[in-house]
Amino acid sequence: MSGLVETYIVVSLLLAVFGAVTAMGSCLVFGVGMERLRAGFEVIKNQTGFFSDAIHKLEEKMVEVDKQVELTGSVVKTLENKVDVVDKQTSFFSDSIYRLEQKVEKIQEAPKVSEAPVVVRESRIQADRADALVSHAESLLTEVNQLAMKMKDANSNGLEVGARLSPSLSESLMLRKAADTTDEIRYH
Numbered sequence: 001m002s003g004l005v006e007t008y009i010v011v012s013l014l015l016a017v018f019g020a021v022t023a024m025g026s027c028l029v030f031g032v033g034m035e036r037l038r039a040g041f042e043v044i045k046n047q048t049g050f051f052s053d054a055i056h057k058l059e060e061k062m063v064e065v066d067k068q069v070e071l072t073g074s075v076v077k078t079l080e081n082k083v084d085v086v087d088k089q090t091s092f093f094s095d096s097i098y099r100l101e102q103k104v105e106k107i108q109e110a111p112k113v114s115e116a117p118v119v120v121r122e123s124r125i126q127a128d129r130a131d132a133l134v135s136h137a138e139s140l141l142t143e144v145n146q147l148a149m150k151m152k153d154a155n156s157n158g159l160e161v162g163a164r165l166s167p168s169l170s171e172s173l174m175l176r177k178a179a180d181t182t183d184e185i186r187y188h
Contacts, residue, residue: 104130
């Protein structure tokens with residue numbers, strides 16, 4: 001039996017050594033695996049931080065774009081309002097020019113100088129005034145056209161309109177009215 005006991009002891013020692021080696025190997029493998037796992041989590045954490053920052057920056061840019069879209073919408077609305085005013089003023093001036101042309105035609109049909117010298121002299125004065133008024137209306141229409149072109153350029157460039165435009169039409173009319181010496185020409 002002593003041989004048998006010794007065999008059991010040798011086998012037990014072998015199994016114990018084998019178990020210790022296996023446990024050490026497992027610990028090493030699990031330790032290396034845990035380090036790799038920890039390093040992997042660190043990489044994931046860094047990538048998550050990177051993508052989080054990128055998403056945050058994208059959200060900030062979207063807020064800026066929304067503000068610019070809002071600003072552009074208000075500028076476009078302002079331009080539409082100004083174009084509407086220009087259209088109304090153009091209509092007013094074209095109607096005034098038409099009436100002036102009618103008056104000029106009537107004045108040209110006036111009696112000859114030999115028939116009525118006083119009427120002819122009055123007609124000439126009225127004709128001169130009508131010509132001056134037509135010339136003035138044409139220059140105002142030219143200004144309106146230039147203003148509309150500037151507004152169109154400002155709209156296509158997306159710039160703020162107020163900084164690029166010349167004095168408004170109403171200011172121009174007031175300046176011209178002050179410079180005008182006749183009382184018959186009135187602007188509304």
